[in-house]
Amino acid sequence: MQVLVLPTSSNESHSERDSFLVQRSLQGDHQSFQALYRRHQARVRAILFQLCDASAIDDLVQDVFLRAWKGLPKFRQSAQFSTWLYRIAWNVASDQRQAAARGRTQFQNLTTHAPTRQESPDVLHLHYQDLVQRGLRELSFEHRTVLVLHDLEEVPQKEIAEILTIPLGTVKSRLFHARAAMRKYLERQGIQL
Amino acid sequence: MRPLPEDDLRLAAFLKAHRPPVPPSDPALEEQLLAAIATTPQEIPTIAPHTVRQLTKRRRGWVLPGAIAASLVVTAIGYQTLRPQPQPTAELSAAELAELETFIESTWQDPVAEQPVVYADELFTQPDAAPGNSTMN
Numbered sequence: 129m130q131v132l133v134l135p136t137s138s139n140e141s142h143s144e145r146d147s148f149l150v151q152r153s154l155q156g157d158h159q160s161f162q163a164l165y166r167r168h169q170a171r172v173r174a175i176l177f178q179l180c181d182a183s184a185i186d187d188l189v190q191d192v193f194l195r196a197w198k199g200l201p202k203f204r205q206s207a208q209f210s211t212w213l214y215r216i217a218w219n220v221a222s223d224q225r226q227a228a229a230r231g232r233t234q235f236q237n238l239t240t241h242a243p244t245r246q247e248s249p250d251v252l253h254l255h256y257q258d259l260v261q262r263g264l265r266e267l268s269f270e271h272r273t274v275l276v277l278h279d280l281e282e283v284p285q286k287e288i289a290e291i292l293t294i295p296l297g298t299v300k301s302r303l304f305h306a307r308a309a310m311r312k313y314l315e316r317q318g319i320q321l
Numbered sequence: 322m323r324p325l326p327e328d329d330l331r332l333a334a335f336l337k338a339h340r341p342p343v344p345p346s347d348p349a350l351e352e353q354l355l356a357a358i359a360t361t362p363q364e365i366p367t368i369a370p371h372t373v374r375q376l377t378k379r380r381r382g383w384v385l386p387g388a389i390a391a392s393l394v395v396t397a398i399g400y401q402t403l404r405p406q407p408q409p410t411a412e413l414s415a416a417e418l419a420e421l422e423t424f425i426e427s428t429w430q431d432p433v434a435e436q437p438v439v440y441a442d443e444l445f446t447q448p449d450a451a452p453g454n455s456t457m458n
Contacts, residue, residue: 154363158355165354169346177343186347190354197358201366256339279333280340307332314335321331 146209153200161200165193168210171281172217178264178276179221181228188224192217207290214283215291218273225269256319263313271306278303 146167152160169189176188195216203212264272273292277283278299285303289296314321347353413421 156363158358161358162351162355165351170343173346174343177341182344185344186350189346190350190357193354194357194361198361198364201363253339256335257341260336260339261341275336279336307329310336311328311332314332319335321328321335 143208143210147205150200150203150205150209153197161193161197164196164209168213169193171210172213175214175217175276175281176221178280179218179269179273180224184224188220192220195220208287211287211290214277214287215293218291221273222269259314259317259319263310263317266313267306267309271302271309274299274302275306275310279307 146164149160149164149167153164172192173185173189176192177185180188192213196213199216203209264276267275274288277288277291278285283291285299286296289299292299311321
């Protein structure tokens, strides 16, 4: 089995390693693309989970990486691979949201709002998790996207502006309104931060 | 009222601490993806329509300055070509030359002759001082 050797110098940045893997993937190296998948799938999955219907999350993740594979020759090497990939994830989430809006039923709404997994035995923690999930669903898609990317995934505002192709000021404005709406929702549920 | 940054930090910390856990991925997902990319060719990059539009727009942007520069060059060349050339001076006859010389002499000397002559001694002599009243012994 072929072993993929990544550049591992101490000052090698994350994006430089991505760039190396992208170059290899462009030459048709599937292992390099597999390495890119392993490096980014968790974050892509987390973003999609907050923005989309959780029941289809595996299909959506696969869709994102398949689109990335097909479109890799169009990727500008000057940009960050992660920014480009998150943009694809956002496009997939938008498409899924529009499709879901067309065919959503009351039953699907209920299942979407229900907590999907309960791993912690702490009831209060579970309650808070449910509130956060519900609060995020209360936000508009644009506000939720910015809040998830910035406050949950810690993507810098400038990078969010590039992902969504909107001005930095719009990102700041959406973040401000999203936080205000989320704070108000939590206060209505009896949580004072 | 605009919330303080500490409020934002507290909210972000709360959201992060209680974010719903992401369900684990299907173990077969990675294999499925690799199988899919093995049968999916990468797209050959082509010039996107918006890129073509940008190039056209950029080219259109050069039309106006180019037209201005070209019209300036045409104007300069036309001026050089079409402006009336200075005519060579006609040859004067001997009588005309003599008349011109006389005229110059008369007009040259007349004002000079009318000027009052001032001698240097007059500049340093008191107007009321008599010639024999010098104080110098």
